[in-house]
Amino acid sequence: MSNSTKQTKQKSSTLAKKLERLARIIPGIAGYQDRDKMRESDKRLRLHLAEKIELNKKTIEQITKHLTEKKKLLLLLPLNQFTEGLVRMRDSLKYAPYGYRGIFDNEQADLEALNKIYDFDLSLLEQVEELHMEAVELKKQSENDDKIREGLEGLEKRREDLEEILSQRNSSIHIFNKEEKA
Numbered sequence: 001m002s003n004s005t006k007q008t009k010q011k012s013s014t015l016a017k018k019l020e021r022l023a024r025i026i027p028g029i030a031g032y033q034d035r036d037k038m039r040e041s042d043k044r045l046r047l048h049l050a051e052k053i054e055l056n057k058k059t060i061e062q063i064t065k066h067l068t069e070k071k072k073l074l075l076l077l078p079l080n081q082f083t084e085g086l087v088r089m090r091d092s093l094k095y096a097p098y099g100y101r102g103i104f105d106n107e108q109a110d111l112e113a114l115n116k117i118y119d120f121d122l123s124l125l126e127q128v129e130e131l132h133m134e135a136v137e138l139k140k141q142s143e144n145d146d147k148i149r150e151g152l153e154g155l156e157k158r159r160e161d162l163e164e165i166l167s168q169r170n171s172s173i174h175i176f177n178k179e180e181k182a
Contacts, residue, residue: 025125045121050093052128057086059135060155066142075148082152085159092166113172120169127165131158 026048064079134155141147 045124046093046096049124049128050090052132053086053090053093056128056132056135057083057090059132059139060086063139063142063148067148072145075145075152078149078152082156082159085156085163089159089163089166096170116172117169120165120172123165124162124169127158127162131155131162134158
């Protein structure tokens with residue numbers, strides 16, 4: 001067996017494991033290998049992420065409501081700005097055009113491209129879960145203004161990281177589409 005064939009099999013195995021992780025997290029996701037299901041899988045992933053971000057938004061809104069009731073108004077502006085950032089991200093996921101072309105020029109390019117997309121997808125899922133855990137922890141600290149301020153800074157950094165990963169994923173897909181047209 002040639003080195004190229006061994007590498008291709010290893011990459012295929014890695015992709016299969018990544019797809020299994022995605023499928024466990026998001027029921028019904030089929031992966032990107034099947035052209036017919038690729039668009040639907042991408043849409044399901046983005047909608048799943050948007051739903052998780054909406055949960056985070058609601059958690060932050062509960063903190064905002066609590067602070068309003070306690071007449072602690074100084075933190076409302078940063079909390080509202082953070083919530084607006086979540087809404088923008090949620091909407092960009094929810095309403096983004098989907099259905100990039102397949103990454104199927106040759107088997108090697110397919111595996112590399114799919115591997116990169118799966119990495120982005122898994123990273124997005126992990127980051128959204130961590131954002132949620134941090135938001136829940138912040139809610140527990142809603143009596144302490146300093147803890148809220150600190151926690152909000154961490155949440156904002158996590159949101160910015162999420163936006164960067166999403167941007168990189170979208171850029172990669174755009175590049176793959178351009179290469180396929182060429």
